Each structure stands twice: as C-alpha cells, then as structure tokens.
Amino acid sequence: MVSLCLEFLGAGTDTTSTAMQWIMANLVKYPHVQERIVEEIREMMGGxxxxxxxxxxxxxxxxxxYLKCVVLEGLRRHPPGHFVLPHAVTEDVVLNGYLVPKTGVVNFLVAxxxxxxxxxxxPMEFKPERFLKDETFDITGKKEIKMMPFGAGRRICxxxxxxxxxxxxxxxxxxxNFDWKVPEGGDVDLSETSEFTVVMTNPLK
Known part of the structure; x- marks a missing residue:
C-alpha cells in the first residue's frame, strides 16, 4: 500500500510540479522566451x-x-528524475563490445x-527553438532515443x-495572465538538489 501511494502521489504529481518549476525558472531567466510564448498565445487568441x-x-x-517546444526543452535540460528504474539481465550479454554480466544492474542516465x-x-543552453526543426519529435523513443524523461518502450510512464x-x-x-520577472538586483539560480526528484536548490518564490 505504501509503495502504491508513493507511486501515485509521488511519481504522479511531484515529477510534474518539479518540471513546471524548472520551466518557469527558465522563462524568468530568459524573458525573450517568455515573451515569445505570450505573443504566440496573443496571436492565437486574436488579442x-x-x-x-x-x-x-x-x-x-x-x-x-512554440509552447510545446518550451516544455520539451525544459524536460530535456531539467528532467525531474536523472535515472529511471534500474534493469538487470538474466544471462551474460555483449552489447556494442561491452559485457553486461548476468544479474548485473544497469542504470540509464536520463539527464x-x-x-x-x-x-x-x-546541450547545456536553454534553446526551445531546437525543437521547431522537428515538429514530429518522438518523446516515446519508438523511432530513436534522444532524450527519455518519461522512460521509453513498454515501460514508459x-x-x-x-x-x-x-x-x-x-x-x-x-x-x-502574469508577467514573471526577476526582482531588481536578483538572478535565477539553476543549481540542483536531489530529493525524490531533482529540484531547484533555491526555488522560485
């Protein structure tokens, strides 16, 4: 029961709220990105x-x-979890010249x-425009895996x-509905701290 609660409440809510805070932090740090979203919405709304x-x-x-690109870039640059669940093999496997021994544990470094x-x-720059070049970007990993903030394959989130x-x-x-700005003389600190997810050391206030 505890495991189920952790899975539904933790994995189902904490990851999304963490991702949203990282995205908003970058929109505050890079106001030109925020303004571009606003202009896109204004054009769509007709004023x-x-x-x-x-x-x-x-x-x-x-x-x-462009909004979709911003969300994808946030998940690429700041995935809430830097690992997915570890996997193991039932027998020795040679993969690309590397031996994965029987019962050896393999972690996927998502970040x-x-x-x-x-x-x-x-890669360390926040550039949502990179996703405009690929409007059919596959985040599920069915075609190829360039990033996997939700895992991939049969065990994707x-x-x-x-x-x-x-x-x-x-x-x-x-x-x-709101203008998000850094207070005068302030800055956005994008340093990380590992908790259940990888959160901002100094979160937005």
Missing part, C-alpha cells in the same frame, strides 16, 4: 479581448507549437542523454501524455 484575457484551453494547445553534445547542439498536457496548459496560462 487580449479589451484587456480581459481568456483562459487558454486544452483544445487551444495544439495551436501553440546525460539530454545533455549529449553528440546529439544536441549547445503511463501518464506521460497527461503530464505533457498539464505542463503545456499551466505554463500557457501562467505566462498569459
């Missing part, structure tokens, strides 16, 4: 409706490609995959579509 901003609804999200300079240009929906919906409405 501010005489100063009253309507809710960005679920059915609007598919019309906001390192998203930071691989052989795959990503300027069953709630990944809901997580993406929540992130796009909340980020869109937060930046549409």
């Amino acid at each position: 501010d409706d005489n100063g009253e901003k309507k809710e960005v609804k679920e059915e609007d999200l598919h019309k906001l490609p 390192e995959m998203g930071w691989d300079s052989r795959v990503w240009e300027d 069953p709630g990944y579509t809901l997580a993406l929906l929540h992130l796009e919906y909340f980020v869109a409405n937060l930046v549409w």
